[in-house]
Amino acid sequence: MPLPPPTTPRVLKHTRTVQVQFFYRNDELWDIDARFTDVKTHELLLTSIVIPAKRPLHDLLLRLTINAQGTIVDAHVAFDEVPFEGYCENIHSRYKQLIGLNVLHHFRHEMKDRFTGINGCTHMNELAEAVPSVAMQVFVFGEEEARVKAAFQKASDKPFHLDQCHCMDTTGPAVEKFYPVWSIKPEQKQETD
Numbered sequence: 001m002p003l004p005p006p007t008t009p010r011v012l013k014h015t016r017t018v019q020v021q022f023f024y025r026n027d028e029l030w031d032i033d034a035r036f037t038d039v040k041t042h043e044l045l046l047t048s049i050v051i052p053a054k055r056p057l058h059d060l061l062l063r064l065t066i067n068a069q070g071t072i073v074d075a076h077v078a079f080d081e082v083p084f085e086g087y088c089e090n091i092h093s094r095y096k097q098l099i100g101l102n103v104l105h106h107f108r109h110e111m112k113d114r115f116t117g118i119n120g121c122t123h124m125n126e127l128a129e130a131v132p133s134v135a136m137q138v139f140v141f142g143e144e145e146a147r148v149k150a151a152f153q154k155a156s157d158k159p160f161h162l163d164q165c166h167c168m169d170t171t172g173p174a175v176e177k178f179y180p181v182w183s184i185k186p187e188q189k190q191e192t193d
Contacts, residue, residue: 013040016036017039020032022138030065030067032134033062034061034063034064034130036060039055044057056080057083060121063077064098069102070105071101073099077095077124078092079121094115098128104139112125171183
């Protein structure tokens with residue numbers, strides 16, 4: 001169902017785009033290429049800097065190379081367009097600290113520990129935070145390759161996405177229908193609480 005039409009005339013002022021792509025490599029690793037852009041429809045004055053209309057205010061790129069378990073084995077960032085050229089991009093080498101984190105387990109928390117405040121770039125962090133939910137789409141809801149699924153989750157483990165969304169409430173009708181093994185009757189849940 002689409003959004004309802006606007007009830008009053010309006011003018012576009014800003015577009016933010018976040019794009020995340022996953023690539024399977026011949027060496028059995030995965031590349032995650034992500035891009036973050038901000039574009040204004042009007043000229044923007046930042047202190048003594050003028051950013052022309054329709055020129056990206058931000059155009060940031062991130063590539064994470066991960067193994068089948070989701071652990072980052074390499075990381076690269078690029079700051080193609082930034083508002084404060086010569087300054088914003090100076091933090092690029094710090095993002096090598098992403099190596100060793102796992103995009104499937106505690107990634108956002110551990111990333112914040114490393115890149116909070118002046119230790120990181122707000123917009124690069126925001127781009128990186130988009131990766132885990134897309135990784136779940138690739139590793140859990142993507143191709144049915146046995147080696148990838150086996151590396152990600154044992155068959156006896158509760159699926160990671162149960163109880164992480166109102167639809168996937170283990171006491172609800174969707175889990176009862178699609179994941180009956182993990183369905184809990186409301187009275188059972190009260191007994192365990």
